[in-house]
Every structure is written in structure tokens, then in C-alpha cells.
Amino acid sequence: MGLTSNKVLALVILFAVLLFVGTVWFWPRLAGRNWRAVAGRIGLLAVTQVLVFASVGIGANQAFGFYASWADLFGQESGQGIVVDHDAGGTAGPLQVVDTRQVNVSGGARPQIGGQLQKVDIVGRRTHIASPAYVYLPPEYFQPQYRTRTFPAAVVLTGYPGTAEALIKGLHYPQTAHALAKDGRMQPMILVMMRPTVAPPRDTECVDVPGGPQTESFFARDLPDAVSHHYRVGKKPGSWGIVGDSTGGYCALKLAVHHPQTYVAGAGLSPYYKAATDPTTGDLFHGDEELRNSADLMWYLGHRPAPDTSLLVSSSRQGENNYGETLRFIDLVKAKKPTRISSIILDSGGHNFNTWRREIPATLQWLSGRLSDR
Secondary structure: OOOOHHHHHHHHHHHHHHHHHHHHHHHHHHHHHHHHHHHHHHHHHHHHHHHHHHHHHHEEEEOOOOOOOHHHHHOOOOOOOOOOOOOOOOOOOOOEEEEEOOOOOOOOOHHHHHHHEEEEEEEEEOOEEEEEEEEEEEEHOHHHHHHHOOOOOEEOOOOOOOOOHHHHHHOOHHHHHHHHHHHOOOOOOEEEEOOOOOOEEEEEOOOOOOOOOHHHHHHHHHHHHHHHHOOOEEOOOOOEEEEEOOOHHHHHHHHHOOOOOOOOEEEEEEEOEEEEEOOOOOOOOOHHHHHHHHHHHHHHHHHHOOOOEEEEEEEEEEOOOOHHHHHHHHHHHHHHHHHOEEEEEEEOOOOOOOHHHHHHHHHHHHHHOOOOOO
């Protein structure tokens, strides 16, 4: 059973409850002062605590999508997501649908009413990065009267490490997009949901790492090309936006700033503004100061021509560590025409799913208003 399985969580909780009851039952029998009784009490308490913490940890992982598997949890994923077996004469496309699911909305069993979720594998033709993703197709995509219509698309990124499933089960992006479009508050959009960690377990911060994964190029060129090749996405500039939270929020802003010809709008929910460097990232820049500076959005906007793109940032006056930095970023961008800046500032809210769920409806409406379906 996988780490994210409900059965695993139920079993751990069941064992914890049974052991707690057993501890209460056996405690009087272990009241002696001999070493066996002392060892028994210590053992029961230790195992009970382990199971309680395991229950809380697995439950938190289910809610926030930190790790996708046991191997991911224990740092045993070693594959770098590089594929080399699709030669030029092959028939496999850059995007393959491997599964379809209904959207958790009323009437979701019918794509014409609920839309559809498709699990896909994407291979970058230039970068050779391979990554799974989920694609949400709105109901209109399947309705006969729209059979020749193209749709705007938005890439939706998790934080690090994150799981793509969390965008569906925890942050409810497809359900929110469905409800907003049904009420006429946003246009129908295709959502491409994935984590920015395309070279697990490494956090590449959406950087083209010298001699390593070309993550920025994957998101800037390969991903839009693969999706547009397979789905009816608008072909003209202005059809693509990008949104993410935390690390995904940083990536979304950076991709919109660095590649405005691809992403005309980028939204960062609780983002930071400079690539992190820590044991999870390794050496991202290999002494390349230009690359390091470009990964610092404050530096980039202060030293490079302002891009023609729209940005949205979010924070909270209480509960978010990025509040002051976000205000400085807003002030910087306001002076950098033609770049446009918008914000969502909550009175209070932490760096968590509950906060982001409060911001996602307004963010999707903002994106919708800036994307073209042609």
C-alpha cells in the first residue's frame, strides 16, 4: 500500500488505538520495579508514541501532499527524469494519456457536464525531461458546439516536494475552476497540474542547472509545446498562464518574468523571490553569477528590461514570512512598465492549504481575465 493510501492511514490509526487500549489494560501488570516491568512500560510508551506520531504525520502528508511515496519520503528516489529512448523516427508523442478520471463535481461521471481529469506522461523534446501531470479539461471541451474551439491553458504548480494529486484533492483546482466557469465568473480553461520537482528528489528551483536538468527550459518551451500538440489550446500569444504556491509560486513568477512570450500572466501564492540554495537543491549555479542573479527576481527586474507580462502575488499581514518582501516586490514592479502587478493580501493566514484555498478562486478569475482562447 502506498504512502498516500487511505488504507495505510486507517491501519496506523487502528494500531495506535489498539495499542493505547492495550497499554491501559497491561499497565497494572507492569507496575513492578524489576527490569522486565520497567522495560515493558518503556516499550509500550515508545511504540504508542511512534504510532501516534506516524498517524499525525501520514494524515498531514495526505492533507498537504509533501511526499508521493515511501521512496520519496526516505529519499530513495534517484532517477533524474532524463529519457533518451525516443528517437526522431519514433511514433510516441511528447504527451501520452495514461488514465482518465471524473471530476468530483455534480454530474462528474459525464465529461460534457463535469469535465475530465487525464493523467499524462510528458517528455520534453529539447530537455529530455520526463514528468507526470494531471490535465483538467472543462466540460465545454467535450460539448459538440465547442468542437472547434480552442481554450486558454494554465500550468498549476505545487510547492516542494509536493504531489500533483494535492492540487486536486487538497487545493481543489478542478472543482474550483468548474464552479467559477459554470457561474460565468471565469472562462473555461485547461489546467496542467504538476509539481515543479521534475528531477526528484532534487529541488531544482526551475533553474537550467549547468550540466544538469534544464528545468526552466522544460517549463518555458517543452511543456507548452507538448500540451498544445495534444490538446486544443489557443495558438496565439496570450493563451498561457502559470500559477503556483510556495516554490511553485516562485517558479510561476520567474517563468512569467523570464518568458513573457510564453506566459502572459504568472501568479505566486505565498511565493519567495530568489532561488533557494540548501541540501535539497545542491549547487544550482556552478559559479555562474549571471545565472544566480537571474534567479533573483528582485535583481532581475532591477537590472533587465521590464517584461510585458502580468504578475499576481499573495501574502498575509499575520502568519506569512514573506509579507515584507512581497510589499517590496510590489513597489519594485509598480515602477517597471509595462510589467503589471496585482496582489492578494489577507489579514491573517499561514503557509498552508487552507490559506491557498481562500486565494485560488480570485487567482483563477484573475488569470482568466488575462488569457486569450484564440
